[in-house]
Structure formats: structure tokens, C-alpha cells
Amino acid sequence: MSQILQVFYSLFSALIVSTAIPNEMLPFGSPFLGLFALVPFYIAIQNSKSYKEAFLLSFLHGFTIHLLSSFWLGNFQGYSFFTLGASDIGTGFVEAFMSFFFYFPILFKNKSASLEEFSEKTTLGLAFRPLWFASLYTAWEWVKSTEFLAYPWGTLSMTAFRWPLITQIADITGPYGITFLYAFFSATFAEGLTILPRINKSKQLFAAYRSTVLACVSLLAIASLYGIYEYTIQREPVKTLNAVLVQQNSDPLISSEIENIENSQRLSEEKINEFKENGKDCDLVVWSEAVLSKRFPAALRYYEHIPVTEPLVSFIQRQKTPFIIGAPVTLSLEKRQFGNSAILINKDGEYKGSYQKMHLVPFAELIPGSQYALVRRIIKKMAGFSYGWTPGKKVVLFDIPISTPAKDNSSFDIVTMDENAEKQDSVLISTPICFDDTAAEVCRAQFLCGSEMFMNITNDAWSNTKSAEIQHFVVAHYRAIEYRTTLARSTNAGYTVVINPAGKILNSLPLFEQTALAAEIPVYKRQMTIYAILGNWLPKISLLLAAIYILRTVYKKRKESSETSVFNDGNN
Secondary structure, three states, X not given: OOHHHHHHHHHHHHHHHHHHOOOOOXXXXXXXXXXXXXXXXXXXXXXXXXXHHHHHHHHHHHHHHHHHHOHHHHHOHHHHHHHHHHHHHHHHHHHHHHHHHHHHHHHOOOHHHHHHHHOOOOOHHHHHHHHHHHHHHHHHHHHHOOOOOOOOOOOHHHHHOOOHHHHOOHHHHOOHHHHHHHHHHHHHHHHHHHHHHHHOOOHHHHHHHHHHHHHXXXXXXXXXXXXXXXXXXXXXXXXXXXXXXXXXXXXXXXXXXXXXXXXXXXHHHHHHHHHHHOOOOOOEEEOOOOOOOOOEOOHHHHOOOOOOOOOHHHHHHHHOOOEEEEEEEEEEOOOOEEEEEEEEEOOOOOEEEEEEOOOOOEOOOEOOOOOOHHHHHHHHHHHOOOOOOOOOOOOOEEEEEOOOOOOOOOOOOOOOOOOOOOOXXXXXXXXXXXXXXXXXXXXXXXXXXXXXXXXXXXXOHHHOOHHHHHHHHHHHHHHHHHHOOEXXXXXXXXXXXXXXXXXXXXXXXXXXXXXXXXEEEEEOOOOOOHHHHHOOHHHHHHHHHHHHHHHHHHHHHHHHXXXXXXXXXXXX
């Protein structure tokens, strides 16, 4: 196969993956295309003649997927050079590094093994190659989705949203189980194409391939059966949170703060009154990320007078409802450390505390070297501001009283020192901010600390594209399935939504419209899923087994070389 054709296969695969991921033409993507998306890439890798070729093909594959599916990163203010350019190159190189693993069995396959397989004396490679590829592609998506440079976009699991019976296994494997199934299907199908000219002439080869197909189909069938059970099971909520989710449809980084507050106040009051008209109390109002620009807690005095039409603090006191609002918080004025935060103001207008975003976007929110004046001047010139954010160091849960009595609180007892104190049911809410809800390690920590639901606040308005809003939601929706909990999102421009523990959309708002949602959010009894207990066990095991295989193969080859050398020396 010519190198030009191999490059075409790699790019064509990237195009299919990008088309299967939610995009401007297919808002929620195509799970069917996702199943076949890696077929050309698999063929290209299997026909590589050297590690250099595999490296190039993998780089082009990762680079192109990122560019085509996350092109909207170029709209992020003056940071597009980093958010799109640097991340694109970085993604390409990370997948190129993984090409060592993709290509390893091909690199170390000796000529006698190739001849035996071609002559159909052995068919072990036929079953091994698809499993190896699927396992390593799963590990690759995990590597790109974690740690400092984490970016869990452009993944195969994003293509599966419209097939919820498949996505239900996320409470066991996280999204990586879906990636493995899809990659295994693509690799099995591609393997069939490569042996097609010979398969009718050999019963042994046909039997081996049939076994591989049967294994692939069986895994998909088991996942589907499990999905049918989990998706259709009747889950009864034990609590209900009456919440107003405000979508003011503006980018707070460039729009007027006063106008944003006034619009948010108007929308909030409309929906609070909607609850009242239905004979219900509103338990919580949520405004999205970065609506307020002044730093708390000192800023509370400022908002006692602003806006002039009705100061924010006075408005909250008049509504007699607690508010969660996206705002900056001063962590250390002396060190110039500030947190991108969700703050809680109680019904009396008092600032009660905050949660700082833990998963910051590298080179946009988390700027290496920002403590140095030169770095700040460069960033100021490029992007208009000179300080990034300081990541949060701990989980914070907000205890929100609810007006609707809980249906089930028999699983725990409360011991109080004040017997006369009024007892009221409440919901423990965690507030992952923006990309936090795509960071499995953040949401897992919040869940294990006792969170009963995720309330995400997000500003993706700067993207100016519908695909960016839906992609973020699709990545985040796995958090609800993983922990079988409710996920609600209050966003600046979309996708404002409430989903249940099966990932079903219960309520939502249209994208890029100024509106709000009065939602009776169901809260379910917490359950410890396998994923909550073990975390990302599947890709870790995949890497471990791959490392063992590589070390064993290298040791075996060296031993064979040593024995051959001794034999030759003896003959001489």
C-alpha cells in the first residue's frame, strides 16, 4: 500500500470520527458512523512499514480529529493560538506517541510468524490484533482526557449519545467501555476487509474470524441487554429540588455586567413566580459561570448598591431564595490568587461560601508562569488580561434546604444538640464549573464526598457554535450515568438541561436564547456504582496488560538473539 493511500485512510478515518461526534450538521452526532469510524485508521496502521510511518499516521489522525471537531476553540478571545493551535499540535503528538503501542505487534512480528499466518497454519494474530487495537485506543482516549492537558473531546464515546442502551455501561467502565466496544467493532470489521480475498478459501481462517466476530457481537449484545435494564428501570426520586436555572444568553467576558444582572433578575423572578402560581416554593436559583465580575467576599458590599435599579443583595432578600452564582473569589490578594468560583448567597442576602473550579483549562485559565511580570505582560497583550485562575484544592458541597418533604430519609439518622431547632430536609449539591463536569476525577471526588446531585454552571457562549454547546453536554452527561445521579446544567447560552441517572433529558432550554427554566429536579438515593468505587479501571488495566506484553516480547526477542549468538559462536 502506498504511503499516500495510507495518509488518505488516516485522514478519512478522522473525518468520519469528526462527523460522528456532535457537529453543526448532526447536532447529537451519529452512533452508527462511530462504529465504523476507525476502520480506515486500523487498515493504515496494520499496513505501516515502519514506526516512522505509524507515528505520522497517528499524528495526522489525532491532529485532524481535534481540528475538525473542536474548531470552535479558535473563538476563545486572544487565546486561540493556545486553545486551538497548541492543543491541536499537542493532541497530534500524544496520539503519535501511542503509535508505538499500536505498531508494536507489527514491529516485532517475525517473518516465520507472518508466513505461518499467511499460509493459515496459525490464526492467533487475527483475534489478537483487534483486541490489541481496541485496548490501546481506549487507553489513548484516557491519556488525552486526564491530568494537566486533559481534553476529553474528540472521543469515540461522544458518538454514542443517541444509543443510550449502549452508554449505560458507563456506571461500570466509565465512557471508556463505550470507546472499547466501538474500537473493537471497527477493528474487527477492518480485519475482515483485509482477509476478505482469502477467507472463502480457508475454513480455518473463516472459523477464526467468525470467532472474533462472535466475541465482538456478544460484547455489544451484553452491553445492550444491560442497557435495556438500566435505561427502563423505574427509579423513584427520594427528594425534589425546585430550582430556577437562568440562561441569560450573553458572554460575560465581553458584555455589560449590569445588563447581565438585570436580565438574570428579570428571568429569575418570572420563574420564581411561576412556581408560586403552581402552589410551590422555589428552593434555589442558579446563575451560570462568571455572571458577576467583582471578587468575593469583599464584593458583597458592592452588590448591596449595584445595579442601581435594584441591588443584587436586595433582590435576593426580596425573593427569599438562596442563589448559586458564578463569580470570582479572592484566595490570596497578596499572591494575586483568584478562583473561578460558584458562590452561595442565602435567602437573607448573606455570602455563605464558595467552591473553586478544580479542572482549569491549560493556557487559558491556568497560565504557567503567571506569577512573573513578563509572562503577565505577554498574556495581557495577547488576550486582554494578565492573570489566570488558581485551581481549587478541595471539594465543597452546598446544603440546600428543600420545601418538598423528602420521601425517604430512613437510611440515616440525624443527631442534633438543639432539640427545638426546626428540622428541614435538604439536598447536598456539588457545583462543577464548566469543564469540571467533563473531568471524571473531579466529579468522582464530589460524589464520594456525599454529593446527591451535580449542578454544573458553564459559560460556553464564547464558542458561538451550537456544536460546542452540545459536545460539552454529551461529554458531561456520562457523569449522571457513571454515578446514577441527577445532573443539572445552568449555562450562559446552552445547553441548559436536567438529566436523570440514566442520561435521559427531563427538561432543557433551546440554545442561544435568553430564557430560564423552572424545574422540579428529582434527586435519587445515592448508590455506589462499580465506576464510583474503581474509577478508570478499564484503560489502566489495558495499559498494564500492554506493558506486560511488551516487556515479555522484548525479553523473548533478546533471549532468542542471545541464544542465536551463542549457537553461531559455537559453530565458529
